[in-house]
Amino acid sequence: xxxxxxxxxxxxxxxxxxxxxxxxxxxxxxxxxxxxxxxxxxxxxxxxxxxxxxxxxxxxxxxxxxxxxxxxxxxxxxxxxxxxxxxxxxxxxxxxxxxxxxxxxxxxxxxxxxxxxxxxxxxxxxxxxxxxxxxxxxxxxxxxxxxxxxxxxxxxxxxxxxxxxxxxxxxxxxxxxxxxxxxxxxxxxxxxxxxxxxxxxxxxxxxxxxxxxxxxxxxxxxxxxxxxxxxxxxxxxxxxxxxxxxxxxx
Ligand SMILES: NC(=O)c1ccc[n+]([C@@H]2O[C@H](COP(=O)([O-])OP(=O)(O)OC[C@H]3O[C@@H](n4cnc5c(N)ncnc54)[C@H](OP(=O)(O)O)[C@@H]3O)[C@@H](O)[C@H]2O)c1
Numbered sequence: 253x254x255x256x257x258x259x260x261x262x263x264x265x266x267x268x269x270x271x272x273x274x275x276x277x278x279x280x281x282x283x284x285x286x287x288x289x290x291x292x293x294x295x296x297x298x299x300x301x302x303x304x305x306x307x308x309x310x311x312x313x314x315x316x317x318x319x320x321x322x323x324x325x326x327x328x329x330x331x332x333x334x335x336x337x338x339x340x341x342x343x344x345x346x347x348x349x350x351x352x353x354x355x356x357x358x359x360x361x362x363x364x365x366x367x368x369x370x371x372x373x374x375x376x377x378x379x380x381x382x383x384x385x386x387x388x389x390x391x392x393x394x395x396x397x398x399x400x401x402x403x404x405x406x407x408x409x410x411x412x413x414x415x416x417x418x419x420x421x422x423x424x425x426x427x428x429x430x431x432x433x434x435x436x437x438x439x440x441x442x443x444x445x446x447x448x449x450x451x452x453x454x455x456x457x458x459x460x461x462x463x464x465x466x467x468x469x470x471x472x473x474x475x476x477x478x479x480x481x482x483x484x485x486x487x488x489x490x491x492x493x494x495x496x497x498x499x500x501x502x
Contacts, residue, residue: 260311268417301339325366333373345424351481358471383440438487
């Protein structure tokens with residue numbers, strides 16, 4: 253049994269990371285402002301990391317604004333590395349996004365900075381890049397007003413947060429350093445989907461009409477349309493599909 257701090261423990265992904273770690277018999281320190289720990293101001297962070305062996309970083313900025321998200325991840329990476337080093341933390345495992353290496357703008361570009369800054373710190377870092385979450389589709393609908401939602405008809409390979417959490421915990425508990433030259437691991441759902449079609453499945457249940465639109469206006473839409481944010485050949489693909497996942501929730 254090890255002691256893990258989960259930064260972002262109350263989030264969509266974080267709550268599953270907490271569940272998986274707990275089910276596997278580990279001790280979890282939940283880190284979120286809701287639990288009195290702020291990774292940006294540093295409030296409560298030193299105390300929270302006492303005796304912690306591994307930090308799992310699944311904290312996130314709440315909007316897609318690139319500049320604000322970059323500032324959040326720059327500060328969080330610095331604070332987790334510094335407070336973690338002072339506390340004797342042995343490694344950090346972080347959730348990132350498939351395609352960060354191709355992104356030029358928007359939230360995904362901010363995640364590239366997140367990866368780089370975490371990797372530049374003293375504590376060894378393991379990265380897991382995930383596809384968009386099944387849970388992200390609901391967030392997309394929540395962001396739009398009224399009973400009509402405009403959703404880009406872009407390819408994606410949606411994956412369940414629980415599936416990502418299991419893979420991230422596998423990585424976080426792996427004490428062996430990765431073999432040099434090994435690509436950064438990726439996790440995605442079992443099949444390619446069109447984001448607007450997945451949103452329509454959910455919209456039907458919520459009474460929201462989903463209108464597919466092209467990606468113009470969203471960052472790196474051309475790269476997305478060409479499949480730039482789809483998993484690579486080395487990715488782990490794991491269910492449930494979006495439809496199976498939805499069916500378990502109604
Ligand atoms: N959404 C996707 O489809 C997707 C896909 C691939 C990878 N990812 C990555 O997965 C990670 C988790 O995403 P998510 O969608 O699960 O995020 P989320 O639901 O927005 O959760 C964010 C978490 O961060 C915490 N947090 C925010 N500000 C904080 C602060 N100042 N101090 C401490 N905790 C703070 C929040 O808790 P409080 O508000 O209580 O502080 C919450 O627990 C992110 O790095 C994201 O980039 C997301």
